[in-house]
Structures are given as C-alpha cells and as structure tokens.
Amino acid sequence: MSLAPRLDLRQSQSLVMTPQLQQAIKLLALSNLEIETFIAEELEKNPLLENGGTGGDEERGASEPADAPEPDFEFEERDGPADASELIAGGGEAAGEAALDVDFAAETFHHDSGSDTIGAGGGLDGSLGLTGAGSGAAPEDGPDFDNLGSADLSLADHLTAQAGASVAGHDLFIAAHLIDQIDEAGYLTAALLDIANRLNVPLARVEAVLATIQTFDPTGVGARNLAECLALQAKEADRYDPCMARLIDNLDLVARGDLARLRRICAVDDEDLADMIRELRGYDPKPGCRYGGEPTLAVTPDIFVARRGAGWAVEINAATLPRLLVNRAYYAEVSAGPQDRTSKAWLSDMLASANWLVKALDQRQRTIIKVASEIVKQQEAFFLKGVAHLKPMTLRQVAEAIEMHESTVSRVTSNKYLSCARGLFELKYFFTSAIQSADGGDAVSAEAVKNAIRTLIQAEDPRKILSDDTLVELLNAKGFDIARRTVAKYREAMGIGSSVQRRRQKALEGVG
Structure with a gap:
C-alpha cells in the first residue's frame, strides 16, 4: 500500500x-x-411583500361536488390572483410537492418542529355553513364566558384590594406578606410561625390578620388545608x-364512602347525613382558581369538512390566513432608480424570498388539503355515524395513499384542527391503533373501544358495578378481542376510576 499523498476524485449523492x-x-x-404570526413578521422584514387580505373576503370559484353513485372526495380551492403565475417563481405544483415531501428524520435539520420528536356564523368557514366548533365530545359546548371576566384579575390583586379597605398600618404589611404566600388555589402555603419570625411580630398578631383575610372574597381563601377551606x-x-x-374533620371517611362510621361519628340519621354531604358538595375546594388564570381561548379550526351531496367538501380556513402578494410595481420602481451592487443584490434577495414564500404557502395549503381529504375518505364512517365507527389508521396508510412520505403527513397533522358537524378534532385524533375483532372480522380503532368502555360504565347499575373482568366479557360479546390490562389502561386514560372507586362514588351520590 502506497503511503505517498495523492488526489482522488469521487462521486456521491447527498441531500442539500x-x-x-x-x-x-x-x-x-x-x-x-x-x-399568521409568521407572515406578520415576514411583512415587516420584506418591503416587497404586502397583505392582500384574507381568503374569506373573496368569492369562491369551485363548484359543488356532482352527485355520483359512490361518494367522492373533493376539496374547494380559492382562485388565485390574475397574475398568480407572476407571483410564483419557478417550478410547478409537482415540483413543489416533491421538494416538501422528503424524509428528513435522519438529516441534520429534522428537529425543525416539536412534532418531530413525537411519533362564527359566516366568516370563519367560507361557504361551508359551519359554525364555530366546540370540543370533540360535545360540539355544542362553548367557552364559559362567565369565567372570562374574573380571569383578568389576579387573586393576589383581588385580595390586596380588600386588605386595603379592611386593615391599616403594620397589619397591612403583614397582610401583604400573607397574600404573597397564598397559592393560585387560594391556600396559604407558609407556616404562620415562620412568617411571624421573619417579620419579627407576635404569632397572635399574624393569626389575627390571617383571620381577617379568611373573611375576604372568595370564601375559603387563606385556608391552610382542605378541611379549613370547607369549614370557612x-x-x-x-x-x-x-x-x-365532625363531618369535615373526617373527610377521609367521606372519600372512602364509609357512611356507617360517619353516621356514628356525626350522631345523625341517614337523612341528616345525606343533607350534610349534599351541602359539602356545594363548596368550592379551590376557591382561588376563579382568579388569576389565563383567559379561556377557543381553538380555531384549520380545516372545515362538510357533507356536499354524495361527497364531502374539504376547505382550508382562509379567514385566518392573510393572503400574501408580491408588490412588483414597487420592485420595478426601486430597481429602475440608481443603486449600487449591494443594494441591487439585496433587492434581488428580497424578490426571491417573497416569491418563494408565496409559493411555499400555496403549496402548504395544497398539501394540507390533500392529507385532510384522504383522512375524510378513509374515515368516512366516522363522519357519517360517529366515533364507534372510527377505523384504525396510521400515518403510513395515508402517506402511501397520497404518495407522500410518512414524515410529511406527520408534519401536516401536527397542531391542526378539523371542524365538522360532529365537533372539533385534532387531526392526530384520527390516527389510532387497531384492536383485533373477536370474530375474525375487520380490526377496530382503539378510540372506538374506549367509547364502548365509556358507554358501558355510564350505563352500569349503581348496585352492580362492572369490574374490569366483566367489561372484558361484555366487550368480547360486542366483538372486541381485548385483554383485561388493556381495558384497565384505557379506563385510566379516560379518567374513569376502578370498580371499587366507582362503587364508593355511587354510594355517595345515592346518599346525596
């Protein structure tokens, strides 16, 4: 082997x-x-870009899907500007899709979003006629507007205002220190003795000021534990x-549903105990949570889906998308004037950047529509009949159907919400694992199994609570081949307690 230096010429392919x-x-x-935020930043940086309004301000150019024996899946696209061909620089639609549809999982730049590390009346919805959306579980429910106003005022500010009207002098200083130690739920988190030592004041004086704070609104604020909060x-x-x-001093027995011991301790009959428990339920265990939280914000859908004859209309929510235009008149005016080499290069870069951004946004919308249309096509039974008919579906299935890479579908379905007649759903909701059918038929979606478990538990007899083993038998009878540990996992994921916990809860509800 030669040890002398030499030059070699090699050919290789790499993704740049x-x-x-x-x-x-x-x-x-x-x-x-x-x-929308990203576009606002680009408009500030690039003088050749201008906001042409939102797509919701224009007339829709697409027509309704035609009636057909088999359902068709069409999407409506908004007509572009008359000079759209001039605004998009180089390459057609196919070229754009090919550029965006790349597997970057093994590339240096694959961590370009959080998703990579994780496997209304008219106006918002164009012509689809959909109103705003609630949640997937209850689409008719909207945000609680009664709580929005109080959320603007923090609990500390609310208490400080009351302290200013109730105490004065050095006690006001003690009150301010106590209020600083009250958490967002309304509980005092510091020991009174520590506060007294820190402020160098008698413990009795700190206790007196706390007693005053505990008379403030909301009732129960300043308590040191749940029992004191309920007692206030x-x-x-x-x-x-x-x-x-005595009932409040034995909250552990209330939680366990030990009614017999509670009757003996409280020295009351069944009717009085039921009345006391009913009263206890009406109290707020976290009174401070009415203040200081962030305002409730409704989720804005990215895609609208509506039934159109025998098919479906799938549409981007153009009302939230400013429409970018390239100001070619301004470019021509500036480029015609005197400019040095640096200014000319900068202007060319701005034009190229503007053209590319317009093209990228257009291609993004087309890609989202293509993915959403395939989801609707594969999950048509869900849109027609509900969650019980949700089929198991993976990113790979959609990717193969639309001839794109799985990573592209993953990016498209991240942080996107779809609004339909059944409610508002994240696109990731439609991708669920499969549960084999007990009779050898088609596999069913895990979400459909969860819905079946929820339905069985909601309909159970309070005197005969269903155990996980019984749920397995009932699900097998419905055609779901599922193990007990899977039932327990799904039940816990839905926040449903065990049979023992539900039995105690039903007992308390029966008393109350």
Whole structure:
C-alpha cells in the first residue's frame, strides 16, 4: 500500500437543504394562527411583500361536488390572483410537492418542529355553513364566558384590594406578606410561625390578620388545608354546627364512602347525613382558581369538512390566513432608480424570498388539503355515524395513499384542527391503533373501544358495578378481542376510576 499523498476524485449523492427549503418544511407543522404570526413578521422584514387580505373576503370559484353513485372526495380551492403565475417563481405544483415531501428524520435539520420528536356564523368557514366548533365530545359546548371576566384579575390583586379597605398600618404589611404566600388555589402555603419570625411580630398578631383575610372574597381563601377551606365556607353559609364540624374533620371517611362510621361519628340519621354531604358538595375546594388564570381561548379550526351531496367538501380556513402578494410595481420602481451592487443584490434577495414564500404557502395549503381529504375518505364512517365507527389508521396508510412520505403527513397533522358537524378534532385524533375483532372480522380503532368502555360504565347499575373482568366479557360479546390490562389502561386514560372507586362514588351520590 502506497503511503505517498495523492488526489482522488469521487462521486456521491447527498441531500442539500437550503434555508428556504428548511423554512417550507417548517411551515407544514405550523397551525393557521402560527402561520399568521409568521407572515406578520415576514411583512415587516420584506418591503416587497404586502397583505392582500384574507381568503374569506373573496368569492369562491369551485363548484359543488356532482352527485355520483359512490361518494367522492373533493376539496374547494380559492382562485388565485390574475397574475398568480407572476407571483410564483419557478417550478410547478409537482415540483413543489416533491421538494416538501422528503424524509428528513435522519438529516441534520429534522428537529425543525416539536412534532418531530413525537411519533362564527359566516366568516370563519367560507361557504361551508359551519359554525364555530366546540370540543370533540360535545360540539355544542362553548367557552364559559362567565369565567372570562374574573380571569383578568389576579387573586393576589383581588385580595390586596380588600386588605386595603379592611386593615391599616403594620397589619397591612403583614397582610401583604400573607397574600404573597397564598397559592393560585387560594391556600396559604407558609407556616404562620415562620412568617411571624421573619417579620419579627407576635404569632397572635399574624393569626389575627390571617383571620381577617379568611373573611375576604372568595370564601375559603387563606385556608391552610382542605378541611379549613370547607369549614370557612360552611361558617359563611351558617351551616357549621357540631355535626358538620365532625363531618369535615373526617373527610377521609367521606372519600372512602364509609357512611356507617360517619353516621356514628356525626350522631345523625341517614337523612341528616345525606343533607350534610349534599351541602359539602356545594363548596368550592379551590376557591382561588376563579382568579388569576389565563383567559379561556377557543381553538380555531384549520380545516372545515362538510357533507356536499354524495361527497364531502374539504376547505382550508382562509379567514385566518392573510393572503400574501408580491408588490412588483414597487420592485420595478426601486430597481429602475440608481443603486449600487449591494443594494441591487439585496433587492434581488428580497424578490426571491417573497416569491418563494408565496409559493411555499400555496403549496402548504395544497398539501394540507390533500392529507385532510384522504383522512375524510378513509374515515368516512366516522363522519357519517360517529366515533364507534372510527377505523384504525396510521400515518403510513395515508402517506402511501397520497404518495407522500410518512414524515410529511406527520408534519401536516401536527397542531391542526378539523371542524365538522360532529365537533372539533385534532387531526392526530384520527390516527389510532387497531384492536383485533373477536370474530375474525375487520380490526377496530382503539378510540372506538374506549367509547364502548365509556358507554358501558355510564350505563352500569349503581348496585352492580362492572369490574374490569366483566367489561372484558361484555366487550368480547360486542366483538372486541381485548385483554383485561388493556381495558384497565384505557379506563385510566379516560379518567374513569376502578370498580371499587366507582362503587364508593355511587354510594355517595345515592346518599346525596
């Protein structure tokens, strides 16, 4: 083997990602509202870009799907500007899709979004006639507007205002220190003795100021534990008699549903105990949570789906997408004037960047529509009949059907919400694992199994609570081949307690 230096010529292939291509890939994972923020930043940086309004301001150019024996899956696209061909630089639709549809999982730049590390009346919805969306479970439910106003005022500010009207002098200083130690749920988190030592004041004085704070609104604030919080509310309601005091002192028995011991301890009959438990349920265990939280924000859908004859209309929510235009008149005016080499290069870069961004946003919408249309096609039974008919589906199935890579579908379905007649659903909701059918038929979706478990538990007899083993038998009878540990996992994931916990709860409800 020669040890002398030499020159070798080799050929190799590699994937090179330009900054613009990285940006286009990143845009796929952003929601419409995130895109709106991104576009606002680009409008500030690039003088050749201008906001042409939202797509919701224009007339729709697509027609209704034609009636056909078999359902068809069409999407409506908004007509572009008359000079759209001039606004998009180089390459057609197929070229754009090929550029965006790349597996970057093994590439240097694959961590370009959080999804990579994780496997209304008219106006918002164009012409689909959909109203705003609630949640997947209850589409008719909207945000609780009664709580929005109080969320603007923090609990600390609310208490400080009351302290200013109730105490004065050095006690006001002690009150301010105590309020600083009250958490968002309304509980005092520091020991009074520590506060007294820190402020160098008698413990009795700190206790007196705390007693004043505990009279503030909301009732129960400033308590040091749950029992004290409930006791303060019972006193406010003039229900804190010796029997109620003993009930509150034995909250562990209430949680366990040990009614017999509670009757003996409180020295009351069944009717009085039921009345006391009913009263206890009416109290707020976290009174401070009415203040200081972030305002409830409704989720804005990115895609609308509606039945159209024998097919479906799938549409991007254009109301949240500003429409970008390239101001060619301004470019021509500036380029015609005197400019040095640096200015000319900068202007060319701005034009190329503007053209690329317009093209990337257009291609993003087409890609989202293509993925959403395939989801609707494969999950048509869900849109027609409900969650019990949700089929198991993977990213790979959709990717193969639309001839794109799995990573592209993953990006498109991240942070996107679909609004339909059944409610508002994240696109990831439609991708679920499969549960084999007990009779050898088609596999069913895990979400459909969860729905079946929820339905069985909601309909169970309070005197005959269903155990996990019984749920397995009932599900097998329905055709679901499922193990007991899977039933327990799904039940816990839905926040449903065990049969023992539900039995105690039913007992308390029966008393209350």
